[in-house]
Amino acid sequence: xxxxxxxxxxxxxxxxxxxxxxxKYRELLYFLAWRDVKVKYKQAVIxxxxxxxxxxxxxxxxxxxxxxxxxxxxxxxxxxxxxxxxLLPWQYFAAVLTxxxxxxxxxxxxxxxxxxxxxxxPASSAVSxxxxxxxxxxxxxxxxxxYGVKPGLGIFLVPILMSFVMMNAVGFGLWFSAxxxxxxxxxxxxxxxxxxxxxxxxxxxxxxxxxxxxxxILMLNPMSGVIEAIRAAVLGHVDIPWASLAVSAVCGFAxxxxxxxxxRRVERYFSDVV
Amino acid sequence: MAYGSLRDEIVQTLTAPFKNFGAxxxxxxxxxxxxxxxxxxxxxxxxVGIIGRNGAGKSTLLKILSRITEPTSGRITMKGRVxxxxxxxxxxxxxxxxxxxxxxxxxxxxxxxAEIKSKFDEIVAFSEIEKFLDTPVKRYSSGMYxxxxxxxxxxLEPEILVVDEVLAVGDAGFQKKCLGKMGEVAEGGRTVLFVxxxxxxxxxxxxxxxxxxxxxxxxxxxxxxxxxxYVKDPSGCGLSAREDGVYDLRLLERPLxxxxxxxxxxxxxxxxxxxxxxKARSQYEEEESIHIDIYVEVRQQLDLLxxxxxxxxxxxxxxxxxxxxxxxxxxAPGMYKFGLDISPNxxxxxRYFTWLSMYAPSLQDGIRPALDFAIEPSSKGYSNVNWxxxxxxAVKLPYVWTQPQKVV
Numbered sequence: 163x164x165x166x167x168x169x170x171x172x173x174x175x176x177x178x179x180x181x182x183x184x185x186k187y188r189e190l191l192y193f194l195a196w197r198d199v200k201v202k203y204k205q206a207v208i209x210x211x212x213x214x215x216x217x218x219x220x221x222x223x224x225x226x227x228x229x230x231x232x233x234x235x236x237x238x239x240x241x242x243x244x245x246x247x248x249l250l251p252w253q254y255f256a257a258v259l260t261x262x263x264x265x266x267x268x269x270x271x272x273x274x275x276x277x278x279x280x281x282x283x284p285a286s287s288a289v290s291x292x293x294x295x296x297x298x299x300x301x302x303x304x305x306x307x308x309y310g311v312k313p314g315l316g317i318f319l320v321p322i323l324m325s326f327v328m329m330n331a332v333g334f335g336l337w338f339s340a341x342x343x344x345x346x347x348x349x350x351x352x353x354x355x356x357x358x359x360x361x362x363x364x365x366x367x368x369x370x371x372x373x374x375x376x377x378x379i380l381m382l383n384p385m386s387g388v389i390e391a392i393r394a395a396v397l398g399h400v401d402i403p404w405a406s407l408a409v410s411a412v413c414g415f416a417x418x419x420x421x422x423x424x425x426r427r428v429e430r431y432f433s434d435v436v
Numbered sequence: 437m438a439y440g441s442l443r444d445e446i447v448q449t450l451t452a453p454f455k456n457f458g459a460x461x462x463x464x465x466x467x468x469x470x471x472x473x474x475x476x477x478x479x480x481x482x483x484v485g486i487i488g489r490n491g492a493g494k495s496t497l498l499k500i501l502s503r504i505t506e507p508t509s510g511r512i513t514m515k516g517r518v519x520x521x522x523x524x525x526x527x528x529x530x531x532x533x534x535x536x537x538x539x540x541x542x543x544x545x546x547x548x549x550a551e552i553k554s555k556f557d558e559i560v561a562f563s564e565i566e567k568f569l570d571t572p573v574k575r576y577s578s579g580m581y582x583x584x585x586x587x588x589x590x591x592l593e594p595e596i597l598v599v600d601e602v603l604a605v606g607d608a609g610f611q612k613k614c615l616g617k618m619g620e621v622a623e624g625g626r627t628v629l630f631v632x633x634x635x636x637x638x639x640x641x642x643x644x645x646x647x648x649x650x651x652x653x654x655x656x657x658x659x660x661x662x663x664x665x666y667v668k669d670p671s672g673c674g675l676s677a678r679e680d681g682v683y684d685l686r687l688l689e690r691p692l693x694x695x696x697x698x699x700x701x702x703x704x705x706x707x708x709x710x711x712x713x714x715k716a717r718s719q720y721e722e723e724e725s726i727h728i729d730i731y732v733e734v735r736q737q738l739d740l741l742x743x744x745x746x747x748x749x750x751x752x753x754x755x756x757x758x759x760x761x762x763x764x765x766x767x768a769p770g771m772y773k774f775g776l777d778i779s780p781n782x783x784x785x786x787r788y789f790t791w792l793s794m795y796a797p798s799l800q801d802g803i804r805p806a807l808d809f810a811i812e813p814s815s816k817g818y819s820n821v822n823w824x825x826x827x828x829x830a831v832k833l834p835y836v837w838t839q840p841q842k843v844v
Contacts, residue, residue, distance in 0.1 A: 170512040277503035
């Protein structure tokens with residue numbers, strides 16, 4: 163009977179996440195993610211094929227411009243394979259970040275009419291974008307076969323490494339989605355922000371390209387280490403950069419935890435302000 | 437609260453760091469309490485109505501009960517599975533099919549997947565949209581959309597149900613069906629909190645009622661007593677202090693958002709109820725005729741004007757309405773008087789309210805409630821049987837009883 167009693171009263175200070183409640187609402191998280199997936203490619207003639215085309219076309223463009231024209235070094239692997247290995251986690255990160263940032267504001271009608279743990283909204287983005295990531299990863303497999311690149315043993319580390327990406331994405335997503343409720347400036351800034359962020363992350367170039375001084379600065383970017391590490395793990399062409407990976411992990415954890423607390427703290431005024 | 441631009445906030449944060457971290461600003465001196473010292477108990481299985489004028493705090497109360505807004509102080513304890521229905525079809529996605537939306541909406545309202553699955557066929561049957569189950573709801577007519585939305589909501593089975601005025605949707609037939617379903621819910625021993633402007637719905641569904649006025653509970657008790665209090669209360673109605681039978685219409689509440697008396701081409705100014713010798717008063721006997729003069733200020737030259745005059749009983753149900761003859765002559769700005777005679781012997785004893793609206797040809801003004809008047813039982817008396825006048829209905833049509841005859 164105890165779990166059937168609802169007490170409503172003002173909350174003060176830092177509010178921890180109610181994991182039991184989120185577990186109770188897990189089906190809703192699933193349904194929201196399922197909806198996003200269903201709706202995404204509706205009324206598009208080639209539908210889900212876009213999930214394949216988007217990363218492939220990006221890879222082709224980057225390969226031509228940076229690999230061919232600019233002669234970007236790629237640590238001894240074919241440049242298309244090199245850039246795709248970076249784009250794969252990056253695009254997941256960027257999509258989750260963008261989608262979760264707008265998640266709370268775009269679900270305005272839900273927030274003002276129905277109660278559910280608000281944290282489900284940014285969190286469901288991490289789930290729904292996963293399908294695109296999965297398809298994109300299958301395509302990567304095909305590309306590696308085409309170029310005759312053998313995967314490294316580190317490939318088994320990828321799930322753990324991806325969890326760092328996810329933590330960073332959802333962590334920043336929590337901060338931005340909550341801020342976006344009050345300051346719509348965020349949603350206009352995000353596309354630029356994500357684009358610039360990609361260029362200061364070793365996605366289309368190896369970190370080794372930079373001098374030691376700049377490399378240090380680059381390492382402070384929480385996405386640098388994990389992107390390099392995923393590439394190294396999958397292709398096995400260089401060692402995993404443990405130091406910068408640690409930066410990613412620690413930063414991701416910090417952003418995630420602080421994001422959860424900030425979100426919980428401000429969610430009470432969402433329905434009044436959104 | 438208003439939300440400032442990021443720049444303002446940065447400046448503010450720099451000058452007073454951490455002062456406003458996260459929480460919205462509070463202006464202590466200027467607080468308007470949407471609800472203040474509201475306290476009530478609802479027992480298991482009770483069906484309680486919450487009534488009040490616009491701005492009385494009903495919606496705020498609902499939002500707090502449904503956990504959409506957090507209270508600034510106070511405490512609410514609810515025992516049982518709670519579901520709230522502030523709107524039907526929340527979360528419906530236009531691109532998804534009817535089938536998909538049933539699943540999504542059900543999950544949003546708190547049903548488990550197993551529950552939705554087991555009730556799926558019932559929901560579809562209730563909504564009467566079997567044929568279009570796999571069509572995206574963006575291609576639905578608004579009626580179909582509402583039916584589907586309500587069908588999902590109607591199959592919720594919480595122990596406590598909090599409902600807003602969601603019944604004011606759909607066509608009359610479907611509304612009836614919904615009311616019936618609501619009645620079933622109420623009889624099923626479930627606890628229901630029902631907020632509505634529709635007094636007949638409140639009267640037929642609830643046993644107890646709470647009246648809110650400007651954020652405070654002004655009355656709580658047996659439904660029909662509270663409704664009576666609510667419709668009579670002149671302060672709540674916005675009926676201004678006046679000479680008996682003379683109504684100043686300028687200051688009354690205009691409940692329709694489309695009406696703005698400041699910019700309207702014509703507005704209602706005054707109304708007078710008088711008897712056949714021209715004396716203004718608000719109480720009449722059943723056998724008296726009532727003359728009503730309505731004064732209208734025309735502010736711009738008009739070439740068409742129509743007035744609607746309607747009568748409501750004390751339960752807020754429409755008794756009848758009449759339209760004025762359309763004036764299709766050029767009307768220069770100025771004050772105009774419209775006269776209306778209500779014949780004797782049609783209205784039963786009771787208290788009546790009126791609404792007024794005016795078209796030129798778009799809606800210019802609308803007041804509800806506008807005038808109020810009472811019909812007293814004829815001094816000749818009725819019968820020796822003890823009954824309430826209201827049980828006879830609101831109107832009496834002309835009729836003739838034939839002389840009783842012994843037939844066998």
